[in-house]
Amino acid sequence: QKEVEQNSGPLSVPEGAIASLNCTYSDRVSQSFFWYRQYSGKSPELIMSIYSNGDKEDGRFTAQLNKASQYVSLLIRDSQPSDSATYLCASLSKGGSQGNLIFGKGTKLSVKP
Amino acid sequence: SAVISQKPSRDICQRGTSLTIQCQVDSQVTMMFWYRQQPGQSLTLIATANQGSEATYESGFVIDKFPISRPNLTFSTLTVSNMSPEDSSIYLCSVDGDVDTDTQYFGPGTRLTVL
Numbered sequence: 001q002k003e004v005e006q007n008s009g010p011l012s013v014p015e016g017a018i019a020s021l022n023c024t025y026s027d028r029v030s031q032s033f034f035w036y037r038q039y040s041g042k043s044p045e046l047i048m049s050i051y052s053n054g055d056k057e058d059g060r061f062t063a064q065l066n067k068a069s070q071y072v073s074l075l076i077r078d079s080q081p082s083d084s085a086t087y088l089c090a091s092l093s094k095g096g097s098q099g100n101l102i103f104g105k106g107t108k109l110s111v112k113p
Numbered sequence: 114s115a116v117i118s119q120k121p122s123r124d125i126c127q128r129g130t131s132l133t134i135q136c137q138v139d140s141q142v143t144m145m146f147w148y149r150q151q152p153g154q155s156l157t158l159i160a161t162a163n164q165g166s167e168a169t170y171e172s173g174f175v176i177d178k179f180p181i182s183r184p185n186l187t188f189s190t191l192t193v194s195n196m197s198p199e200d201s202s203i204y205l206c207s208v209d210g211d212v213d214t215d216t217q218y219f220g221p222g223t224r225l226t227v228l
Contacts, residue, residue: 034214043205043219044156046114051214088155092215100171101146101157101207101217 002027002093006104014112019076021107023089026070030102032092033065035074038106039085048074079111114210115140117220125226126196133182133192136206142196143209146217147179150203159204162189196227 008060013019025033032051036044050056050063050072062075072091076083086106093100116139116163126132147159160168160181168181183189193200204223210216 034216036219043203043222046210046216046218049214049216085125100161101156103157105155 002030002091002102003022004089004091004102004104006087006089006107008105009108010110011107012110012112015079015081017079017111019079019083019109019111021074021089021109022087023072023074023104024070025072025089025091025102027091027093027102028070030093033063033072034062034090034092034101035061035072036088036090036103037083037085038088044088046051076109079109080105081111081113084109084111114181114209114218115142117206117208119204119206119220119223121223122221123224123226125228126178127228128197130196131192131194132196133190134204134206134225136189136191136220137158138187138208143186145183146207146209147181147189147191148219149205149206150205150222152201156205161192193225196225198227200204201225201227 005024035048038044048063050065056063060077064073086108089104089105090101122133133207145162148156150156158171159174160170162168164183179215180192207217208221210218
């Protein structure tokens with residue numbers, strides 16, 4: 001069964017620090033990976049996608065992918081209290097012509113002022 | 114990205130009844146997806162809805178329980194039939210944002226409580 005694993009946390013970091021969120025996936029043929037942010041009571045919001053090995057930076061966010069280790073991470077620099085949310089890692093598993101996002105259970109991040 | 118709306122935003126229903134959830138997109142999209150997020154859990158795909166064809170259901174979900182319609186490229190409905198308290202969840206629709214990048218964007222969700 002295809003799975004995405006995340007540490008549920010909570011992960012607590014002080015304001016201004018780097019938050020590091022990690023994710024592993026079981027489906028070796030997955031090619032696309034996503035990080036979503038979900039505030040309490042809200043729907044998931046896409047913040048990063050990554051498709052190739054290495055780093056991808058977007059503002060304060062950096063996604064890292066290592067396909068050999070089946071590992072994806074998200075770094076948040078200069079963490080702000082507004083970053084406090086649950087971060088969902090997802091991999092895309094393609095069956096036929098359709099894509100099925102497999103989500104991890106999420107890591108709850110708390111940024112303390 | 115597309116603007117997605119869902120109706121209702123929340124509802125409280127009695128056991129044994131059915132609820133139809135609507136998902137509307139402000140632009141034409143090829144694929145629409147329905148997910149369930151049970152309390153404290155992550156998202157699980159229920160089915161994929163393509164216009165002009167039957168929805169494709171994931172393991173553990175059946176058409177009799179979760180019938181789906183997709184009458185055009187901007188609209189879909191999910192019905193939760195013969196509800197029980199175990200159906201209490203957030204139901205989310207998503208759409209494919211860019212076929213080349215496989216991104217999906219989510220609607221605001223429908224919070225369903227079954228008594």
